[in-house]
Amino acid sequence: MITLKNLTKIFDAGGEPVTAVDHVNLEVPAGETAILLGPSGCGKTTTLKMINRIIPKTSGKILIDGEDTDGVNEIELRRNIGYVIQQIGLFPNMTVEENIAVVPDLLGWEKKKSRARAAELLEMVALDPSIFLKRYPKELSGGQQQRVGVARALAADPPVMLMDEPFGAIDPINREVIQDEFLKLQQEMRKTIMFVSHDIDEAVKMGDRIAIFRAGRLIQYDTPDNVLAHPINEFIADFVGGDRTLKRLRLVRVYEAMDAEPPKIVPEDDIRKAVKLMEDHEHQNAVVVGPRGRPRGYVHYNDVKDASGAVKEHWAGYPKTVSIDADLRTAVSEMFTHNVTWLACVDDDGRFRGYITQRQITHHLGATYTDRSELPDPNVPPPGTPVAQAEEAS
């Protein structure tokens, strides 16, 4: 856990004081990632560097796991904090192996152990040790260097990591890949991470929380979804962008928003049973599944509400599907693509697992909005309105 209490930095820029960081209070719970976000020059880097004392603070307190770091020896402190600088900063005179083993060496680990650790970490960041251990930094691509930089910071397994725009130098396509890899890694490692970024998309993707700075002040510190859903002022709203709601869609997986117990029928079922199920669930459609639970077709309420016979006599076609692991943005895109308002949700094996509609998505997002809005939106039908009526209501 990292705790900042009234942390302040005033630089002396040629006689004039420049307040780079202004009474910042912030806590990063153990095992979580906080993203420091904000326009250029807002004090992100300065905040980060005060934690490992690359920059001395002017006032305030910095606690790690509750302990005031003022009492800790500087060298000691730094050895317990992994630090990834923006410019990567690999030592060109050392091989990849030596670079990764620097801190273990400093800590006096046995050579054998530190070398083994280097290999292990390289593997962890998806670089083949047999190829890369003996290479020099200049023989690596930018993205590979970046990964080695992360591996190096992890070498002595420090509980805390500071990362200053660690993926800043990488082109957008590779950046996505590396972000994904790092997320996977962090899922296992559960480090306490403070991460500087200037990219809202990266922040939303990588952070458990986002701290948005402006001119040295911490303006909002919240979960990505809250930052997007409830920017506390115009500045934040502008900063996160006009399409912030579509950004939020990225944060939610289909399985979180879908109806997970949808009406499920087999071709041999009586159509009346299907109609009954739809009415009970207030769904307009029922998906027909095959013997292994895979969607094979669907029936539409209006088409069959007065029909009789077996379900298989009334199939309306093959349903459009989406993976339950996809994010809602993909789901919305699929709906627009196929000009439908609902999708059958399937798992990796293609089995039908849920039912998701545009309306559910809107509601899911809206649920967060309405918590905080002072007055109910007159445009929204009161909860509990039957489906048919609710559909008409808009």
Add this chain to the structure above:
Amino acid sequence: MITLKNLTKIFDAGGEPVTAVDHVNLEVPAGETAILLGPSGCGKTTTLKMINRIIPKTSGKILIDGEDTDGVNEIELRRNIGYVIQQIGLFPNMTVEENIAVVPDLLGWEKKKSRARAAELLEMVALDPSIFLKRYPKELSGGQQQRVGVARALAADPPVMLMDEPFGAIDPINREVIQDEFLKLQQEMRKTIMFVSHDIDEAVKMGDRIAIFRAGRLIQYDTPDNVLAHPINEFIADFVGGDRTLKRLRLVRVYEAMDAEPPKIVPEDDIRKAVKLMEDHEHQNAVVVGPRGRPRGYVHYNDVKDASGAVKEHWAGYPKTVSIDADLRTAVSEMFTHNVTWLACVDDDGRFRGYITQRQITHHLGATYTDRSELPDPNVPPPGTPVAQAEEAS
């Protein structure tokens, strides 16, 4: 007009032949912009540079306005083609004015004329000549340099422009601004432009057509909307991204998709007139406008279908609005934000100009899809279904 016929380039890389461009056929109609898009190393730059013979072609033909360029003297050819290189390439030893006037000088223009042209062009790229003419490139920000680079390429008013990732060096925020400016410029200039990019969003925004390359081959050459709507194979589909439909939304302005003659009522109208209008238009809502045509509220069909009295007795609240110049993506985001399925569209003066629904947006996109899909989607209600029924239909 630029025409490439079976254009091929085979490099000799240390004895081994590398086919960088492979029988490319492509035509850029006069006054249009074609974007060359594709992964790194796919041959975009090579294709571009063969046109002004910075790289000699191996085989094939290059025609400009129907004339085979093989017959044209190299220097002559280049002076008729504006060229913006990726690295900007302003001459640091010359002022902005001298940089822009280089080609006119080479062409032997009178000094006075070429200087006047420089000032004019600077104005055109939104830089104040009185400030910038006498500056040196290093005294300009990256974005300003980029604009001067474009101005320079335009100096002798060449009918054809080649631009190699011209906005590549600029940060994402300024990039948008400069792209917009350039679009405006091109609207007046109507140059024939070939433009290399590796960014699908930029391509969609800037291009009349997009040429997607892979390993030296031209895979698809089509309008942005068609590329997004009908990628001809998996590679293209992957390349343009999973959320390609949402990307398409960017291409369409609200005024293109909205109902431009919506029911419009004033508070003093009889509510029965309003109900009648909604039924005629098959709308669920009618917007109530004030004396200057600004939306002041709305009434919802279901709420008032059996009501009587003046409209002002039945207001359901203030409608959510969107600018008619916004793109559909913003409209969708607004709908999600406010959890509504329709928006009142307003012009710059805030006057009510149209009515747009999620359904209309879906239909607008779907219209293109259905042109080409072999079978009608069973999920889509037949056109002409009344609104209420159509709503229910999904």
Add this chain to the structure above:
Amino acid sequence: ETITVGGKNFTEQLLLAEMTEQLLAAKGYDVDKRDGLGSTVLRQAQENGQVDVYWEYTGTSLVVYNKVKERLSPEETYEKVKELDAEKGLVWLNPSKANNTYALAMNRSEAEEKGIASISDLKAKLEAGEELSFAVNAEFPHREDGLRGLQKTYDFRYPRSLLKAMESGLTYQALKENQVDVGLVFATDGRIAAFDFVTLEDDRGFFPAYAITPVIRKETLDANPELAEVLNGLSAKLDDDTMRKLNASVDVDKKTIEEVAGNFLSEQGLI
């Protein structure tokens, strides 16, 4: 027509070149001076016309340039070189009475202490294994009238490691500061007396006579016959003592060459 005056790289020669320059300039000639050169370079330069006139020593021309091995009296030496050099288009004018011969010198106290008075004494000491280092200039070890001939005549070998070569003027300082035991000196140098050196007797009469003489290219002389008289006039004023005094004014009294040369010429009424 410019007269080019040459000079070697030690004080006496620089003085003579300067005097000649001033003298000729006073007589209305355009003069160009090329001094600071080694003996043979200068001589070669004169032979192929780059230098018109300079002051040479009879013995040097006899042994070094004309490779004559015989022992000759001073007069014979003069006649011999005059005759031999005439063939090369060089005219020896009147010799002065100054004889600037090589000499080996020691600090008086050390010489007396070690009991060395002659070159033979020195040879004996060396052969007895005493390490007496010897400061020489660049030319001496490699000249036939220098160490080469000396070693033959006295039949000994100066060990390489005891030879300290340096710029010609530095031998005096080296010896004075006791950095070496023996120093090569020129007999007309003012510092021998000033620094209280003793010169070792050339007891086998090895060194030839070195009468200072103006030597001029025949072509130049033919073009300017009056030069003979002018230069002979200066030559007549020079003898060992005069040279020693002049040299001492520069090396000991630290007057400049230009000053010393000018004063001498005007004192002697030459300009």
Add this chain to the structure above:
Amino acid sequence: METIAFITSNLGVIGELTMEHISIVAVAVGLAVLTGVPIGIAITQNRSAADIVLYIASIIVTVPSIALFGIMIPVLSLIGHGIGYLPAVIAVLLYSQLPIIRNTYTAINNVDPALREAARGMGMKPVQRLWRVEIPLAIPVIMAGVRTAVVMNIGITAIAAYIGAGGLGTLISRGISQTDPRQLITGALAVSLLAIAADYFLYWVQRRLTPAGTR
């Protein structure tokens, strides 16, 4: 103190020697610029030619200066100029080649390929490219080479006193042979000051010649 007295009473001689010194260096380096810059530009066209030329030029500078003078004497004696001004000028000319050629070559070669491509792309002919883009950009580096050459050769010209070329080396050589610290120090100081002054002067010229935009 004595030295100051010496200097003040011999200003004329010192001035004359300084002029001799400057005239050797100025003429030689001037000629070296006229030869070295075109050579430096020419060899940018061919990598192996460049290697050869630079190799030869760097061999020349490893020859000790006094030895180069020594070599010059018999060679130039054939045309009657073995000592004095000419060998000094030629030696300096030769020593100047390496810094001038190398800097010209490097500077032209280091012109950002993007600029070269931009120039090509707008239809400049090779000569236009050279005059309008490459040379203006290379000037500061070429001038730095000239500066190096001048400073280095002011030192080398001092040694030319030993082959009768005159110049400020005369004071040093007399100072040494007459063990006269006044002349020695005067000579050494004068040569050093000349080098420093030349360096500053050329730095100023370099700044003047550097296009404002690249300063």
Add this chain to the structure above:
Amino acid sequence: MAAAASARESVGNRVLGWIGLLAAFGFGILVSATGLIDEFVYYWPDIEYLAVQHMRLVAISGGLAIVAGIAIGIWLSRPSMARFAETVMQVFNIGTTIPTLAILALSMSLLGIGAVPAIFGLFIASLLPIVRNTYAGLKAVPAHMKEAANGMGMSPRTMLLRVELPNALYVIFAGIRTALTINVGTVPLAFLIGGGGLGELIFTGIALNEFGMMLAGAVPTAALAIATDFAIAQIQYWAIPRGVNPQR
């Protein structure tokens, strides 16, 4: 890219090799034609004796200059010196423009004649490029690299030894190369102040117009200079890790 460059380089090297061979061959013809070989044989004892002296002068003055130069360079580059370092370097830069003959002369006026002032003069002349390159090399180590080192808890000493010096090594070596090559070429002047070395043959050769003798001094001096340069280049090539060695 890298492959192409190195291929070109090796072509270049081959060309140079051929030129060297041709030059040596041509020189051989010249030498035998003018009977210079005999001269060299004749002067061999002198060459041997003086070359040793020559190398001793280089080794002592150069060795001291390397040790002192690197030490001063490191000292000037320390953050605590930042305030004075630039001024000191300015003075040093002016120092490098002072001709070596002048340095030797001044050194003689201080220390008299012989090997000691020669060594001192040569030491001063070699010191400057080494200090300059050490300082510049250390200052050129990118700040972010030092920050990374700091951030992982290296002590200043460790940082100097493990990060700064290794990364400055190439530039420092370049300074040493320049300094020692110049040093070797300057030693002949030491003769003038009684310092010994191959200059003796050169100056005598010139004075007596004996071309052979002059070459007997000059050729070994040039050869020593080239050999020194080559030797340091080899050390530079092999001793500097591949990661920071632009040649590898």
